[in-house]
Amino acid sequence: MAEILLHPGAGAPEASVQQLPHNIQAEAALLGALLLDNRLVEDVQLKLRADHFFEPLHGRIYEAVLRLTDRNMVANPVTLRPLFEADEAMKQVGGPTYLAQLTGSGAALIAAKDFASQIYDLALLRSLVAVGRDMVTGALDTSEDVRPLDQIERAETELYKVAEAGGGEGKVKTFADASKEALLIAEAALNNGGKLSGITTGFTEVNARMGGMHRSDLIILAGRPGMGKTSLATNIAFNAARRLLQDLADGIPAERSAGAAVAFFSLEMSADQLATRILAEQSNIPGTQIRTGNMNINEFRDFARIAGELNSLPLYIDDTPGLTIAALRTRARRLKRQKNIGLIIVDYLQLLSGTSKSGDGNRVQEISEISRGLKQLAKELHVPVVALSQLSRAVEQREDKRPQLSDLRESGSIEQDADMVWFIFRGDYYLAAKQPADDHPDFAAWQEEMSRIYGIAELIIAKQRHGATGKVKLKFDARITRFSDLVEEGYAPEFD
Structure with missing residues (x-):
């Protein structure tokens, strides 16, 4: 040369x-x-x-x-x-x-x-x-x-x-590679009774509708205050972590399990508060009794036994307040490397902040960065990310309080980036606020309606890239903040 x-x-x-x-x-x-x-x-x-x-x-x-x-x-x-x-x-x-x-x-x-x-x-x-x-x-x-x-x-x-x-070269897959992955997903669903190819939510009808929570998906779980967003998120976290323990005990390797180790980023509640919720759900002792010590000796023994049994639960809680999306991604990568997490839950999206230092106050743009960052994290770590989100007060102005996609706060980018959007709705919450006096002519009708819908929640699937939208009814025990499958005669889930 x-x-x-x-x-x-x-x-x-x-x-x-x-x-x-x-x-x-x-x-x-x-x-x-x-x-x-x-x-x-x-x-x-x-x-x-x-x-x-x-x-x-x-x-x-x-x-x-x-x-x-x-x-x-x-x-x-x-x-x-x-x-x-x-x-x-x-x-x-x-x-x-x-x-x-x-x-x-x-x-x-x-x-x-x-x-x-x-x-x-x-x-x-x-x-x-x-x-x-x-x-x-x-x-x-x-x-x-x-x-x-x-x-x-x-x-x-x-x-x-x-x-x-260092992984910057394009990862182009042949159709043969892609179809092989699709075949493995179908095989996993078949082996799990034909209804579950992703990570379990712990709810039979929800799993049946979506096939579980799919890797690389961003799932938005939204609702107004009091609907039970955090309770449902902790239920899902516990169900996924417990399923992983069960599968490992049965000799099923983690990569083929329908469960997963869970990273729970709690920007609102402390780690001990979340742990108290999970222990309340599993011990059937209300959280208020646990926090105040209002238990008899037998209840305390049951509580201590449940706490001991759950010591090995692969559920990791990060309650650091005021995280930026960059810091959350860094911590999630570390947990993926150290604990091999398979599910990330963020409670909640609006408490995250962007990385911009301009201070121009453009919250919509900041939310766009956050939702995009969460979707990128899901793809990068190949895990489902469930992000809780607030809803605007527009819900309260309507006669029908069921949420809609337009109710998502700073909704444009959230709706666009999400693979699934779930809304949690409890009719008894709103009906309780309308209780008339005992001697009011409408009291009997109110009481009848309350008995019909009390303890029933709706999980509304408003967006789903993998299938139909619709709603699934769940049972909600407000005493111990636990959701479970609803066994109701003649009930079938509704889907479009």
């Missing part, structure tokens, strides 16, 4: 150049190969970006090659020459004739992919160096409020970005 005149680092001091991993010769050789045979662009462009080149001029040449080939134009020294006649860095190495020098040897054609891989790997190493330097600089700077845990979270986020970039 002809001698390359370019000096590495575009005038950077030699000492700093030596500190950063790079290979200028490999960059030049790859560019020469691309200019000689534009078909090689298809092999490297999915993985390699212009900013992966250490020498900025090489990055600009590579970018120009991509632009021309994208327009079905030939990219060679002749067609690139007009684009670089005014480039100052190009002038320093003799002008556009440098482009011809790059193609001085055809030997690089054989090893073009190897050159691209090395350039890419060296770029990752430079990213690691940059993260390390930022960590050191931040740790040494005590001029502002020192928050080591925040610095650690930022460092984890940046390191994971580097790791994500």
